[in-house]
Amino acid sequence: MTPTIQVPVPNRTQPFWLQERHALTDHVAAQEVPTEADIVIVGSGISGATCAHYLYKELQKRGSSSRQLKVVLLEADALCEGATARNGGHCKPLAFLGFRADAKRHGTKAANDALVFEASHLARYTSIVQEESLDCDLYATRAFDIFFDAEDAEQGRLDYEARKELFPQAMQDADIRAVYDREELCRLSGVKGGLWGAHYPAGHLWPYKFCTQLIEKQIQRGLQLYTHTPVQSIESPSSGVHLVHTPRGTIQAKSIIITTNGYTAHLLPELAEKIIPVRGTVCSITPAPSHQLGSSPGPFRYTYGMRKRAGESDYLIPRQGRGLSGVGDQSIILGGAKGVFLAKTEEWYNNVREDQLISGTREYFEKFMSHRFDGWSQGHQSIDRIWTGILGYSTDLLPFIGALPTRPEGIFLSAGFTGHGMPRIPGCSAAIVKLALAHFEGRQLASAQAAFEEVLPAPYLLTQKRLDEKENLILGYMGHQGGQEAEMTPAEEGTARAHL
Ligand SMILES: Cc1cc2nc3c(=O)[nH]c(=O)nc-3n(C[C@H](O)[C@H](O)[C@H](O)COP(=O)(O)OP(=O)(O)OC[C@H]3O[C@@H](n4cnc5c(N)ncnc54)[C@H](O)[C@@H]3O)c2cc1C
Known part of the structure; x- marks a missing residue:
């Protein structure tokens, strides 16, 4: 209904x-x-x-x-x-996640084609922005997928390796790099507690x-x-x-x-x-002093997808201008918080209440940065805005x-x-x-x-x-x-x- x-x-x-x-x-x-x-x-x-x-x-x-x-x-x-x-502004193609599931359902070629299709979108945005002279803060960067749950990390790794074995050239063309060593993962990404990860080209913009x-x-x-x-x-x-x-x-x-x-x-x-309306949530955050220009560790270099387990993930884009006048506004956009509400189906499934926040999500986002990021200034809580939006999920x-x-x-x-x-x-x-x-x-x-x-x-x-x-x-x-x-x-x- x-x-x-x-x-x-x-x-x-x-x-x-x-x-x-x-x-x-x-x-x-x-x-x-x-x-x-x-x-x-x-x-x-x-x-x-x-x-x-x-x-x-x-x-x-x-x-x-x-x-x-x-x-x-x-x-x-x-x-x-x-x-x-109302979204996260994150143009992050899927790079390997879901590859085995899609290959099982649609065949390996179709599964790979879909990932190649997604990866082509960064170039598409760039050419539209250039052709039409749009001023929309398009940034090309790299996205880091980081896994925190052992079983989920294992599934991610298996997807990565399955695609690499079957389509090594596509993986190379897409410049997808896995990080197996946990210390190296923390050093590169600035994220604490990750078990496995991979990074590859992605972008963000003001949609x-x-x-x-x-x-x-x-x-x-x-x-x-x-x-x-x-x-x-x-x-x-x-x-x-x-x-x-x-x-x-x-x-x-x-x-x-x-x-x-x-x-x-x-x-x-x-x-x-x-096609079912599904409610999601995102917030904007002012970076802590630790992650501002001139500090250490300083502004974020990557966008992120952080997974706890199946269906439960958070994502982040840094909109930090690195001190250049007129570039960026120092806001971080953080979305997800699904772990807070997924169990309460009525909070998100077939729910179009964009006039309401989802209970518990503000508190989750408030704690998120210091929980996940190495060196985030203690006690810095600064959600500027938090909002909900409706996604169209196909069955x-x-x-x-x-x-x-x-x-x-x-x-x-x-x-x-x-x-x-x-x-x-x-x-x-x-x-x-x-x-x-x-x-x-x-x-x-x-x-x-x-x-x-x-x-x-x-x-x-x-x-x-x-x-x-x-x-x-x-x-x-x-x-x-x-x-x-x-x-x-x-x-x-x-x-x-x-x-x-
Ligand atoms: C909270 C949230 C976070 C998200 N984060 C990301 C992200 O970071 N990265 C990502 O890839 N995707 C993200 N998404 C998904 C992404 O935003 C959507 O896939 C995308 O914006 C869909 O664009 P659209 O034009 O199809 O739909 P919409 O932007 O929803 O546009 C549909 C339009 O149709 C209009 N409309 C509906 N019915 C009628 C009608 N009968 N007559 C006339 N007009 C009508 C609506 O008013 C609306 O303006 C997110 C979505 C949400 C809600």
Whole structure:
């Protein structure tokens, strides 16, 4: 059952990222939506924003007449205030975690392809930021995965070694380095008590700035943006005609791309059992004197994923400017705290209460830094902000990307990123846009579908078979013993997929 509560809920907790709102926050191109559009994008998070970017990029390639297509972006809320404005800003590709579980389920090639696809995203962000001249604090760095539980560390190590044995070149290309010695691990990472770890290229950025500026650029190219305009339903009365109903009127559209994340089931009730809203939490912290510039150990060098056990992990990005004027703001972003609330399923599963904090998480975050980091100034507790946000978990823990088999042709979905969207979404948007455009133009559909399947990891493809699947892996993945585990141990499954 989907919750009957109004979504998004009013009076939401305020994330660090929304301290400066964009001028387009409440923008509407007109009081009423146009009666017709060529392509409608639903949702203005990172999925909708990157779809708009890649759409105009494709149109630019196709020449001047194509550029005049009427493209409308509809957002239920203010501009980009969903998960994208409430996340950890961490673009950390999975490097090996979950490899054996995915290989068992999808085959070794598909499992490796998915990791290669994720690793390509740092370059994607860099090129979007460069092409569009965005000012969004994009940093390229290395991420450290650190394991604290012996069994979990063993599973992580086995994933690492399994991928290395089967795909040594991919591991080398991805520059993934394991650290087996505990003292060396502490020395390199600055983290106490880790049993095993690995580090590899990753990045972080200010996702809200990235998306809002990206949408602003597309408006300059002709995109029509309507915020506070929820799509209430989509009707398809005849072949190739879709009616998009909103409180500002109805748009007749040929192609629709839906990027509604955790709220997808409100628009597509047939996905109510497939994409579940899951509540998560993040905070921002002022670094202790020990970790500021000029001190020892000083600013953090890495981003981190820290694992206690299956489903229970924390992640951190340092936004420290290293003393350069105007660069960074000295805040650390820390997310996770799942150990505090995972056992209370009602606190997170099918929960959209972004207006409330999750009990116990503030206290957990307050203690976290001195507990984990060597040399953190004693007694320094400085949470600036703490907030909650809604992730869209798919029941098989993988995104759903493609034409909706439940609807007539022309309706596409890119959703279900299962709390791990940053290193997946732009690549999915690039692919879905080409498919939607081919459909709109009504030509070379078979080759467009083949190209689409070629660029995306096979397990992401939206198929009727996946929708018909009854299993729900979410609880098992989060370490609940009662969850279905699809022939995997909780530890194996627990190393899979979602954001550390
Ligand atoms: C607390 C938290 C921490 C996270 N940390 C990370 C992290 O560090 N790294 C990482 O990779 N991922 C992280 N994630 C996940 C990541 O934020 C998401 O995968 C990503 O932002 C999803 O982007 P999106 O555009 O698909 O969804 P959203 O950003 O949620 O955008 C969907 C938009 O659709 C709109 N919408 C919904 N229904 C309708 C409708 N009917 N009509 C019109 N508009 C509608 C919503 O209002 C919303 O604005 C985190 C998520 C949360 C909540």
